[in-house]
Amino acid sequence: MWKTLHSLVSMRNFYTFSGRLLPWLLGLTCIFFAIGLTTGLVIAPPDYQQGDAFRIIYIHIPSAFLSLSLYAAMGSMAVALLVWRIQLAGVLIVAIAEAGALMTFLALLTGSIWGKPMWGTWWIWDARLTSEFILLLMYLAILAIKQTFINPDQAHRLMAIIVLVGLIDLPIIHYSVYWWNTLHQGQTLSVFAKPKIDVTMLYPIVIMLFGFVSYVAWSVLMRARAEILQINHRQVWIKELYGT
Amino acid sequence: MVHDLINWLAMGGYGSYIWSAYSITAAMLVGNGIRLYLRMRKR
Numbered sequence: 503m504w505k506t507l508h509s510l511v512s513m514r515n516f517y518t519f520s521g522r523l524l525p526w527l528l529g530l531t532c533i534f535f536a537i538g539l540t541t542g543l544v545i546a547p548p549d550y551q552q553g554d555a556f557r558i559i560y561i562h563i564p565s566a567f568l569s570l571s572l573y574a575a576m577g578s579m580a581v582a583l584l585v586w587r588i589q590l591a592g593v594l595i596v597a598i599a600e601a602g603a604l605m606t607f608l609a610l611l612t613g614s615i616w617g618k619p620m621w622g623t624w625w626i627w628d629a630r631l632t633s634e635f636i637l638l639l640m641y642l643a644i645l646a647i648k649q650t651f652i653n654p655d656q657a658h659r660l661m662a663i664i665v666l667v668g669l670i671d672l673p674i675i676h677y678s679v680y681w682w683n684t685l686h687q688g689q690t691l692s693v694f695a696k697p698k699i700d701v702t703m704l705y706p707i708v709i710m711l712f713g714f715v716s717y718v719a720w721s722v723l724m725r726a727r728a729e730i731l732q733i734n735h736r737q738v739w740i741k742e743l744y745g746t
Numbered sequence: 747m748v749h750d751l752i753n754w755l756a757m758g759g760y761g762s763y764i765w766s767a768y769s770i771t772a773a774m775l776v777g778n779g780i781r782l783y784l785r786m787r788k789r
Contacts (some may be wrong), residue, residue, distance in 0.1 A: 544754070554757035557764055561771045604778055608771055615767040619760055717775060724782040731786075 511590045513730045514739050520723040527720035534713030542706030549703070558616040560706050564714035566609035569637060570672055572602035572718065576644075577669045580662035592658025593733070595665060596648055597725035601718045603641035610634060613686075621685055629678035630686035633671055640668040654733050 542560040549556040576598045582591035613631065614624045625631065644661050651657035679686055699707070734740050757764045 548758060553760060555760040555763060557757065558767050561767060565771075604774065608774060611770060612767045615763050619763055717779075721778060721782060724786060728782070728785045 511588050513590055513593065513734060514737075516590055517727055517730050517743075520727055524720060524723060527716050527723070531713055531716040531720060534709055534716055538706050538710035538713050542710060546703050546706055552620060555616065555619050556703070558612050559703075560710045562609060562612040562616060563707055564711045565605045565612065566634070567711060568714055568718055569602060569606035569609050569634070570675060572598050572605060573637065573640070573665075573668070573672060576602065576665045580665040583658060583662045584666075589655075589658075592654070592662065593726050593729045594722070595644070595658060595661050596729050597722045599641055599644045599648070599661070600725055601721045603638065603645060604721075605714075605718065606634065606638040606641055610638060626685055628684040628686055629682040630675065630684050633675040633678050637668075637671050637675060640664070640671060644668075654729075 538560060543557060546557070548554045576595050579591040579594045579598065582588045583595065610631070613634075617626070618624050644664055647661050647664060648657050651660065678684060731740065755761055755765075
């Protein structure tokens with residue numbers, strides 16, 4: 503069983519399979535962004551309180567959602583690496599960390615730009631913003647570890663341990679708006695409850711979310727492939743693939 | 747039509763905030779994509 507599992511998650515199989523997915527993911531990204539931006543910036547009506555300023559939601563929510571989801575994905579990769587010694591999981595931690603750092607930075611940036619006209623301030627040390635900022639620092643720390651170690655196995659293992667330590671920040675970020683008095687509003691979308699936003703404003707959020715997910719998937723696969731090439735550059739299958 | 751376009755770009759007075767957020771996001775996503783593509787080519 504372990505042999506089957508390890509063959510499924512071999513770097514060679516992943517490299518081949520991911521190469522086929524890349525153009526589709528890029529195409530989906532372009533389509534979703536085209537539709538999402540048109541519906542969000544042109545068709546959706548202005549908000550009765552915030553006017554057109556609310557339209558930053560179409561980049562803020564997807565990036566914020568992904569900043570948390572990607573860290574959770576890194577957590578599962580960390581378990582796969584440390585418990586089952588799946589080497590591909592270490593590669594994916596590196597790839598996901600870069601994408602996650604980008605999404606977290608965009609969430610903070612777009613939130614800040616949105617906050618200035620709405621709250622009157624670019625930044626405030628409330629629970630949601632502070633815990634999200636700590637998440638960004640976690641991502642940067644994980645990436646710094648990658649740069650520090652020459653041996654990729656050592657780097658991946660230490661990154662995995664740091665990822666597991668930082669997992670506690672995810673529920674803090676998610677529940678911060680309920681546990682503390684925060685300036686940041688509560689959840690707009692929930693799996694279990696009716697959305698608190700009109701459907702004409704909701705559809706572009708969902709479409710843009712799909713667009714961001716496609717983009718992040720493309721980005722993660724590209725970075726993972728580069729990492730695989732770096733680690734396995736002496737392997738015969740790489741030399742056969744690139745005729746070197 | 748030009749008047750409608752200018753009104754749309756103005757975004758009810760919030761245009762500078764909205765367009766700076768979108769343009770920085772676009773620049774970062776495209777820049778990241780180019781970085782990843784060049785990294786693969788280098789390998």
